[in-house]
Amino acid sequence: MEAYSSVVASSNGPVIAVKDLTRTYLLGEVEVRALRGVSFEIEAGGLLAVMGPSGSGKSTLMNLLGCLDKPDSGSYLLESEEVGRLNDDQLARIRSRKLGFVFQTFNLLARTTALANCELPMLYAGVPNGERRERAERALELVGLADRMKHHPNELSGGQQQRVAIARALVNDPAIIFADEPTGNLDSKSGIEVIEILQGLNRNDGITVLLVTHDPFIARHTDRVLRLQDGRIVADEAIHHALIAGEAERPSNLDLEEEIA
Amino acid sequence: MGLMASAQVALRALSSNKLRSALTMLGIIIGVGAVVTLMSAGNAVRGFITDQFQSIGSNLLFVAPGTFETQRGPGSAPSGKGLTNGDANALLDPFLAPDVAAVTLELTGSDVVDSGGEEAFLSISGVSPNYSELRNAGLSAGRFFNIGDQVAESRVAVIGPIVVDELFPENALPIDEQIRIGDVPFRVIGILESRGGSAFANEDNVVYIPLSTAQTRVFPSRGSRGDFHISVIYAQAVSEDRTSEAAEQIENVLRQRHEIMPGDDDDFTVISQAEILASAGDVLGVITIFLGAIAAISLLVGGIGIMNIMLVSVTERTREIGLRKAVGARRQDIRNQFLIESVVLAVVGGAIGVVLGLLGTLGIGLLASDLNPTLSLQAVALATGFSALVGLFFGIYPATRAAALNPIDALR
Ligand SMILES: Nc1ncnc2c1ncn2[C@@H]1O[C@H](COP(=O)(O)OP(=O)(O)OP(=O)(O)O)[C@@H](O)[C@H]1O
Ligand SMILES: [Mg+2]
Numbered sequence: 001m002e003a004y005s006s007v008v009a010s011s012n013g014p015v016i017a018v019k020d021l022t023r024t025y026l027l028g029e030v031e032v033r034a035l036r037g038v039s040f041e042i043e044a045g046g047l048l049a050v051m052g053p054s055g056s057g058k059s060t061l062m063n064l065l066g067c068l069d070k071p072d073s074g075s076y077l078l079e080s081e082e083v084g085r086l087n088d089d090q091l092a093r094i095r096s097r098k099l100g101f102v103f104q105t106f107n108l109l110a111r112t113t114a115l116a117n118c119e120l121p122m123l124y125a126g127v128p129n130g131e132r133r134e135r136a137e138r139a140l141e142l143v144g145l146a147d148r149m150k151h152h153p154n155e156l157s158g159g160q161q162q163r164v165a166i167a168r169a170l171v172n173d174p175a176i177i178f179a180d181e182p183t184g185n186l187d188s189k190s191g192i193e194v195i196e197i198l199q200g201l202n203r204n205d206g207i208t209v210l211l212v213t214h215d216p217f218i219a220r221h222t223d224r225v226l227r228l229q230d231g232r233i234v235a236d237e238a239i240h241h242a243l244i245a246g247e248a249e250r251p252s253n254l255d256l257e258e259e260i261a
Numbered sequence: 262m263g264l265m266a267s268a269q270v271a272l273r274a275l276s277s278n279k280l281r282s283a284l285t286m287l288g289i290i291i292g293v294g295a296v297v298t299l300m301s302a303g304n305a306v307r308g309f310i311t312d313q314f315q316s317i318g319s320n321l322l323f324v325a326p327g328t329f330e331t332q333r334g335p336g337s338a339p340s341g342k343g344l345t346n347g348d349a350n351a352l353l354d355p356f357l358a359p360d361v362a363a364v365t366l367e368l369t370g371s372d373v374v375d376s377g378g379e380e381a382f383l384s385i386s387g388v389s390p391n392y393s394e395l396r397n398a399g400l401s402a403g404r405f406f407n408i409g410d411q412v413a414e415s416r417v418a419v420i421g422p423i424v425v426d427e428l429f430p431e432n433a434l435p436i437d438e439q440i441r442i443g444d445v446p447f448r449v450i451g452i453l454e455s456r457g458g459s460a461f462a463n464e465d466n467v468v469y470i471p472l473s474t475a476q477t478r479v480f481p482s483r484g485s486r487g488d489f490h491i492s493v494i495y496a497q498a499v500s501e502d503r504t505s506e507a508a509e510q511i512e513n514v515l516r517q518r519h520e521i522m523p524g525d526d527d528d529f530t531v532i533s534q535a536e537i538l539a540s541a542g543d544v545l546g547v548i549t550i551f552l553g554a555i556a557a558i559s560l561l562v563g564g565i566g567i568m569n570i571m572l573v574s575v576t577e578r579t580r581e582i583g584l585r586k587a588v589g590a591r592r593q594d595i596r597n598q599f600l601i602e603s604v605v606l607a608v609v610g611g612a613i614g615v616v617l618g619l620l621g622t623l624g625i626g627l628l629a630s631d632l633n634p635t636l637s638l639q640a641v642a643l644a645t646g647f648s649a650l651v652g653l654f655f656g657i658y659p660a661t662r663a664a665a666l667n668p669i670d671a672l673r
Contacts, residue, residue: 096589
């Protein structure tokens with residue numbers, strides 16, 4: 001991927017602005033307070049990592065930001081539109097038009113080709129047949145899978161499957177891509193390939209990217225790290241010289257956590 | 262997403278699991294196949310019976326001694342006064358019974374018939390010379406009786422094709438051969454065309470002799486006035502739409518002749534072909550409804566099978582549903598997809614069932630060569646429509662459940 005210029009903040013205000021967001025799960029009698037009041041803003045064109053120990057609420061936050069779930073309280077402005085109180089169908093519309101998702105477990109439809117998997121979001125966005133195919137092909141080419149379009153998920157490696165998933169997240173031209181541990185099931189080389197693609201989308205196409213990771217080396221490829229603990233943001237750090245995926249060597253003995261801090 | 266796109270998704274899902282789709286459809290296939298076959302068979306039997314009556318002769322009325330309750334088997338002495346030649350001739354009176362065009366008389370019995378080589382116990386019918394015209398009985402060889410035979414009480418016989426087989430296994434054309442009915446020798450002068458077994462008796466298996474000969478030499482039996490008894494009078498109405506008037510006139514003439522007081526019951530029965538046809542139709546109707554109900558139950562069971570599999574499928578595809586929602590599917594998109602899947606299963610199953618029914622119909626035609634079953638279009642329409650409804654009805658619950666899944670829960 002070619003060299004990229006530094007991020008240009010959008011002049012239209014933040015693409016995401018959350019304030020005092022809470023989410024509590026009810027497990028029978030037990031209340032699990034997964035998010036206890038989270039506030040932050042993300043400028044358009046940002047590339048962010050969300051980190052934190054297991055159970056700290058990272059996935060819960062991603063689901064809320066991705067309009068897959070609704071907060072119990074607080075406000076969520078997505079491109080200046082309050083989405084916290086929208087109904088299911090309105091949220092589906094927003095997911096379809098503005099958002100893309102990449103999951104740790106890929107979540108491709110089995111028995112369905114890479115191409116058809118990529119066409120799926122456009123089906124629900126009402127894109128006509130011919131255009132659907134064309135856009136899916138372009139997206140697969142972009143992630144380097146031009147020669148794997150007719151393959152089924154079980155005929156692809158984990159890294160390739162995740163790239164199909166990224167292509168699928170791309171096809172509706174989203175403003176934001178959410179990736180919850182996209183490299184969690186991959187070896188480090190495939191992981192870096194995935195990050196390289198996400199970085200490229202962010203730098204070249206201006207797509208805002210939020211990714212959850214446990215891997216400090218991966219986090220160093222982003223511009224900003226949000227740290228969660230017990231449902232609260234405990235740190236919000238900028239990274240001034242983000243690594244360029246594929247160029248930097250993974251340090252073997254360096255304590256990256258400390259370097260970031 | 263439009264319905265077309267939903268349909269596309271549904272079809273893709275079905276075709277990606279062909280074996281399960283096929284097994285799911287099995288219930289509907291069998292149900293619809295059964296409906297179509299049974300209804301076609303019902304129609305074929307109805308058509309067959311109608312044909313049988315048509316072959317008996319048009320505009321025909323049957324007059325038999327006694328009532329249905331008191332009537333006994335053929336040849337036995339009838340209750341009441343019975344019917345006589347005089348009764349039959351009175352029906353020809355143009356003033357008393359203007360709507361009766363013609364009558365023919367029959368005296369039936371049975372006896373041992375001997376051809377010299379072979380012997381058989383057969384039905385014997387003494388009939389008037391015009392019997393063959395009124396009953397549409399054609400001849401394949403020789404001639405029927407004429408007035409001369411009737412007047413001369415000739416010992417001549419016209420025999421059915423089965424009688425030929427039984428008495429003359431070596432000779433397919435036994436014209437002028439001798440047979441003995443009891444002790445009386447007869448000469449064969451004609452052979453009837455095969456008419457097949459009717460609903461009531463097989464007329465191919467009868468030896469016909471002139472009525473006069475039967476009454477004097479074979480089954481002598483006289484009424485109170487010294488008149489000869491007969492077993493049945495066939496009366497032909499002047500036209501099809503005058504049969505009920507003719508029946509009424511016959512009733513009046515016979516009540517008068519039998520001196521039946523007003524208010525007393527007849528000692529004879531007049532039945533029109535239409536009445537027999539109608540009562541046979543009633544019985545068939547009940548049977549058809551009964552078979553239809555059984556078939557409908559199997560359709561219902563097929564529908565429950567679809568619902569069962571669809572529910573399993575919703576559980577099994579929870580992740581898929583979650584993913585579809587995550588990439589933008591609305592509730593109604595998911596609902597439509599599953600609804601279309603179940604309707605398509607039911608309708609395709611129905612279509613295959615129709616083909617099965619067609620094969621079943623052809624099979625019946627092969628097994629029962631007398632029947633001429635045709636695919637009942639009514640049954641096809643009914644079964645296909647009904648199976649679509651079954652798919653819709655039993656698809657609603659699983660589809661609603663799928664649509665209501667929360668994407669987060671579904672993806673976990
Ligand atoms: N659907 C749910 N019902 C009940 N509790 C839940 C549910 N989802 C998450 N939780 C709880 O909420 C808390 C936060 O969970 P979450 O999945 O957001 O953590 P996470 O930071 O993504 O963890 P990990 O790094 O292991 O993925 C956890 O204690 C979890 O058990
Ligand atoms: Mg998580």
